[in-house]
Amino acid sequence: MAVEQRRGNRTKAVLPVRVKGKDSAGKAFEELVHTLDVTPDGARLGSVHRQLNALDEVTVFYRQRKIQFRVVWTKKLEGTSEFQVGLQAITQDSEAWGMNFADYRRQHVSQSPAAAAVHA
Numbered sequence: 001m002a003v004e005q006r007r008g009n010r011t012k013a014v015l016p017v018r019v020k021g022k023d024s025a026g027k028a029f030e031e032l033v034h035t036l037d038v039t040p041d042g043a044r045l046g047s048v049h050r051q052l053n054a055l056d057e058v059t060v061f062y063r064q065r066k067i068q069f070r071v072v073w074t075k076k077l078e079g080t081s082e083f084q085v086g087l088q089a090i091t092q093d094s095e096a097w098g099m100n101f102a103d104y105r106r107q108h109v110s111q112s113p114a115a116a117a118v119h120a
Contacts (some may be wrong), residue, residue: 010037010044011099021058023050038097041089042069048083051076057090067096 013035020030029050036044043060052058056071069087076083089096 010039012037018061019058024053043087045085048085
């Protein structure tokens with residue numbers, strides 16, 4: 001039985017952000033990247049040129065906002081030096097991205113897709 005990992009629907013949004021933290025070698029970095037999609041609970045980043053470890057903490061700067069995240073997963077894009085990075089918000093801020101997530105529904109992590117469909 002498959003386990004649903006995503007907690008809610010993602011909103012596609014390519015937003016310029018600055019990410020700051022320590023890479024997998026422990027070296028401090030700061031670079032400009034972009035989101036691919038966002039939720040009130042997290043984000044997926046693209047154009048990351050540093051390898052990060054799961055459970056590392058990073059800070060994302062978007063406009064005048066400063067948001068703390070934990071790295072959930074990383075994926076190296078084949079044939080490039082870029083990574084995509086999945087982030088989970090450490091602190092909850094429904095206005096973090098300046099978007100209206102009124103129809104965002106949080107899903108339980110342990111639900112199977114079939115069980116999630118029953119509750120939809």
